[in-house]
Amino acid sequence: MDNESQYSGYSYKSSHSRSSRKHRDRRDRHRSKSRDSSSRGDKSVTIQTPGEPLLDAESTRGDDRDDNWGETTTVVTGTSEHSISNEDLTRVTKDLEESTPLECKRFLGPALGGCLSFFALVTPLAFLILPQVLWRDVLEPCGTPCEGLYVSLAFKLLVLLISSWALFLRPPRATLPRFFVFRCLLMVLVFLFVASYWLFYGVRVLEPKERDYRGIVEYAASLVDALLFIQYLALVLLEVRHLQPAFCLKVVRSTDGASKFYNVGHLSIQRAAVWVLDRYYSDFPVYNPALLNLPKSILSKKMTGFKVYSLDENTTNNSTGQSRAMIAAAARRRDNSHNEFYYEECEMDRRVRKRKARLVVAVEEAFTHIKRLHEEEVASSPKHPREVMDPREAAQAIFASMARAMQKYLRTTRQQAFHSMESILTHLQFCITHNMTPKAFLERYLTPGPTMQYQQQNGRGRQWTLVSEEPVTSSLRQGLVFSLRRLDFSLVVTVTPLPFLRLGEEFIDPKSHKFVMRLQSETSV
């Protein structure tokens, strides 16, 4: 990818300053990290056509990428006078993303569906009311059977209304890249039904001013029946069909290998993607880019072992012998890197445990400084006037004694980006209010929680890109692989079908459980 030529839409990539690339990478890493941990409660998934090189300008691959990238790229630059450096562009796109208004496209689908269903519900009433309004005097009176039909019509409409409210009137949680096939099918079906009923109504009833009112009422009742059946179909297609598990999805995060297995039913790829993302936010530990790489000391030693080459034309025996010796020495030296890795890890563990011990002790001691004041105590001890605090003040009072230990611990485990002082104080206040023990307070910091824990609620969506080789409305199959890409990591999902189970039966008579003492041990010689 480094040597590909890139042209027009991405021509801004050409005009970057090579020297500042390192700084740009580092800055972008921080920026995207902060973007990840801020805002957005909803998710939106957009598709990206396969085959295009994934151009994430804010990719955080870090400093070990080849820095001489720019020298070997051939680019065709556009004919613009001024060149915008990449930094400006990322800043602009970031501002744009954060300040876009709510996408109206998000609400288009539900709005359409709502209109259609309202129309469908009002139609039977219209069928009944129109003859009464237009040619009431000509109508034949209709006795008891009509009243029965009225009642059943009313109840069926009520049931339709309530179940539509219960099932379909929910705020959408994701926008999918392609049409949701089943939903479209159902909307088309409803539209066709209602339209054809109106057609027949117009031709057979309104035109000749039909006088048999009972027939009209029965006609309206049949429409309501049909709508009920369509709703049953909708229930089965949208809600029930995918409940029986049929496939096992393996979801692996590309950066640190965190993986989980999920069982899903028959879904299309895009719906499965939304399903996986739902689970991702509460099951996967939060992505911490600081925890990824081997320490630099180990990697650099590994790299410098092999740069032995001589460009001499006439190599004497002496020099080849020397270079061979050097290569052998380098090969032997290479063996030590795993050793160093092991010791480095042990040292890291020890450090983390030491800091953790200090933190736990500090928090325990801090919690002993305050206690909850009960109502009776206020009156019973007038001679010891204590200062009464609300939870916020109490939290602030004891925070100072544990702040240092907490900060050091967070730094050692590289979590300091996720917890600001304000958030720690808020959490402390929360724990104090709910009578939690120090251990419960620390639970949030000792283990990296799921990503959901670090989200702040916001109306904006979360942007994920679904990358797949198959069209995303096709349903899941064995061996399918698709990935959900975010700016700096991606989730790779593999689909395998669940095995077919052959369950056999074996009947054991409860009376058949009989035992004898074992005879003396018998040895054959």
Next chain:
Amino acid sequence: MAFTPGQPVTAVVQRIEIQKLRQGDNLILGFSIGGGIDQDPGQNPFSEDKTDKGIYVTRISAGGPADEAGLRMGDKIMQVNGWDMTMVTHDQARKRLTKKNEDVVRLLVTRKSLEDAVRQSMTRP
């Protein structure tokens, strides 16, 4: 075959000589033993006295060396190659019988029918 502890045991024995059969890497005799001072004597189906902790033959493989030599199921082994078998653990008994450098084991076995036969012949005038 009752015995009183501390008193020498008297029994009518039969001498049986078994040639070990070579089967692959092992030398087998073709019978199974049970009993021993570390085993439970009450389980022994062949002994008359249920406190007898001696070594008994529990099974004979048909056509094997023991079968041909005349060993019968239920025999109590008193001696093997001169070594006593009345007061040994099960494992010791097994070891005495399966020594690799011996081709032949000479057993002294006793059974109820032997004693009956002797008594019968003694009471007959």
